[in-house]
Amino acid sequence: MIRAHAVTVRAGRRLLLDTVDLDAPTGSVTGIVGPNGSGKTTLIRALLRAVPIQEGRVEIDGQDVRHRSRRWIAQRVASVAQRLDPDPALTVADEVALGGLAQVGPGRGDGVDPDERVAAALDAVALTHRAGDSLAALSGGELQRVGLARAIAHGADHVLLDEPTNHLDLRHRLEVLELLPHIAPTVVVVLHDLEAAARVCDHLVILAAGRVVGSGPPADVLRPALLDSVYDVHTTRRDDPDGDIHLTFRLPAPPAVPLAPLEGTSP
Numbered sequence: 001m002i003r004a005h006a007v008t009v010r011a012g013r014r015l016l017l018d019t020v021d022l023d024a025p026t027g028s029v030t031g032i033v034g035p036n037g038s039g040k041t042t043l044i045r046a047l048l049r050a051v052p053i054q055e056g057r058v059e060i061d062g063q064d065v066r067h068r069s070r071r072w073i074a075q076r077v078a079s080v081a082q083r084l085d086p087d088p089a090l091t092v093a094d095e096v097a098l099g100g101l102a103q104v105g106p107g108r109g110d111g112v113d114p115d116e117r118v119a120a121a122l123d124a125v126a127l128t129h130r131a132g133d134s135l136a137a138l139s140g141g142e143l144q145r146v147g148l149a150r151a152i153a154h155g156a157d158h159v160l161l162d163e164p165t166n167h168l169d170l171r172h173r174l175e176v177l178e179l180l181p182h183i184a185p186t187v188v189v190v191l192h193d194l195e196a197a198a199r200v201c202d203h204l205v206i207l208a209a210g211r212v213v214g215s216g217p218p219a220d221v222l223r224p225a226l227l228d229s230v231y232d233v234h235t236t237r238r239d240d241p242d243g244d245i246h247l248t249f250r251l252p253a254p255p256a257v258p259l260a261p262l263e264g265t266s267p
Contacts (some may be wrong), residue, residue: 001026002077002158002186006056007046008198009039009210012147016042017208019056022188026157029180031201031218033194035231038191038207044162047188048079060158068187078154078184080161084143085143086135093095095146096121097151112155120150124179126172140167148176152183159184163192198222205228218245228252 004022008015017039024030032040045051047058049065057066060076078099087095096118122128125145130138138146144167151159161180165173177200180187191197197204198218206214206221208230214221222245224235231249238246 001059001061002047002188003059003089004043004047004056005059007043007053007058008055009042009046009051010054013238016210017046020046020207020210020212021215022205022212023048024158024186024188026185027193028202029189029200031197032188032190032207033192033197034207037209037211040207041162044079044160044188044190047160048077049073053150058148076156077158077160078151078156080144080147080151080159080164082162082166083140084135084147086138086143088134088136090135091132092135092138092146092149093118093122095135096149096153099150100155117155118149118155121149124152124183125149126175137213141169141172144168145172145176148179148183156184158186161187161189163190165191165193165196194222194227194247195245198247219243222247 002022002024006019006021009019016044020039020043022030022043024160032043034040042051046053049058049070060073064251094129097114100114100117122131125148127142127145127149135143135146135203144164148161148164151161154253165176165178169175178197180189180200189201200216202220203216204214204218204221205212206226213230214226219239223238224237227233227235227247231254233249236248240246
């Protein structure tokens with residue numbers, strides 16, 4: 001389980017996260033949603049202890065990360081950034097194999113052969129045919145899937161993903177979303193697609209201007225009135241009998257502007 005308790009993060013005088021709470025229980029997918037600049041990526045980085053936390057604390061499996069080494073965190077948490085910075089000297093298989101390095105050491109690892117681990121991870125993201133190719137030869141969407149494969153090869157108990165469907169075409173986007181609940185016992189994911197978040201996540205946290213403005217099951221949180229205020233849109237929601245949530249958005253109607261009277265006429 002991963003928890004954030006009243007986490008506050010500042011950059012100079014800018015308040016990036018304001019007393020944010022998050023509970024990501026084991027056995028579930030927790031989604032973080034919100035408009036651009038709301039603090040989603042900062043929250044992911046705070047959970048990884050990758051940014052200084054001015055107030056509050058983050059716990060992984062009940063342990064305050066301030067009192068744990070970065071290696072301890074790396075052994076238990078895998079992350080997938082928005083973009084993979086490719087090293088042209090590495091092949092796809094090389095990059096994915098790096099995910100398993102965190103498991104090297106006393107008491108770590110599950111006995112799975114490293115090559116088998118890499119092969120299984122590549123198969124999960126449909127990149128087996130690219131195993132020997134240079135990272136430099138891959139498209140943005142393929143690089144995104146390499147990052148996901150690396151996280152799978154890590155074998156961590158917790159995986160944090162920052163917009164893992166970025167740059168993916170429709171088919172691969174659906175495949176990645178279907179895969180999310182199965183890549184680790186605890187998954188925390190940033191998503192922009194609210195319908196996708198409703199479909200794949202057990203719990204959602206909505207951020208706006210660095211604060212949590214909604215938290216709970218998707219069916220309870222994705223209320224049109226809340227989405228209207230957070231995204232400055234007009235939202236219509238329809239729930240299917242099978243539980244799927246469908247959302248449509250449009251810009252709010254502009255305020256009526258009174259026409260100026262024609263010259264020579266009285267108002």
